[in-house]
Amino acid sequence: xxxxxxxxxxxxxxxxxxxxxxxxxxxxxxxxxxxxxxxxxxxxxxxxxxxxxxxxxxxxxxxxxxxxxxxxxxxxxxxxxxxxxxxxxxxxxxxxxxxxxxxxxxxxxxxxxxxxxxxxxxxxxxxxxxxxxxxxxxxxxxxxxxxxxxxxxxxxxxxx
Numbered sequence: 459x460x461x462x463x464x465x466x467x468x469x470x471x472x473x474x475x476x477x478x479x480x481x482x483x484x485x486x487x488x489x490x491x492x493x494x495x496x497x498x499x500x501x502x503x504x505x506x507x508x509x510x511x512x513x514x515x516x517x518x519x520x521x522x523x524x525x526x527x528x529x530x531x532x533x534x535x536x537x538x539x540x541x542x543x544x545x546x547x548x549x550x551x552x553x554x555x556x557x558x559x560x561x562x563x564x565x566x567x568x569x570x571x572x573x574x575x576x577x578x579x580x581x582x583x584x585x586x587x588x589x590x591x592x593x594x595x596x597x598x599x600x601x602x603x604x605x606x607x608x609x610x611x612x613x614x615x616x617x618x
Contacts, residue, residue: 514529
């Protein structure tokens with residue numbers, strides 16, 4: 459049997475503004491730039507906005523200031539790229555279910571910092587696993603590491 463969660467039992471104290479902003483931004487980027495494109499357009503999109511470890515780490519040997527700036531930008535642009543509709547829906551469901559509680563526990567500014575650092579960490583560590591990292595599932599791989607670090611900086615712990 460397949461069970462798909464649709465809500466959680468943890469109420470939040472404040473409206474999760476940034477969490478909803480991230481969900482809306484992910485959905486907008488997907489439908490504005492990725493959806494209903496042919497394979498050559500998809501490849502061009504991911505070659506431009508996706509994090510490609512070979513080119514990112516290759517900038518050390520062939521340094522160009524302009525190229526270097528763009529390669530660092532792809533760490534953040536790849537954060538909003540998804541491989542398909544089901545990939546987008548799965549990630550947004552996960553963000554909807556858990557992101558509001560994380561934002562509530564951390565506060566808005568620390569939540570955005572956490573989200574950005576986690577993605578940066580996942581992007582730069584994928585060079586060991588993939589040649590092109592074009593989706594945001596990697597956020598989950600190292601979330602335990604980063605959540606432990608943020609909790610040690612004084613986040614409130616669960617009362618359960």
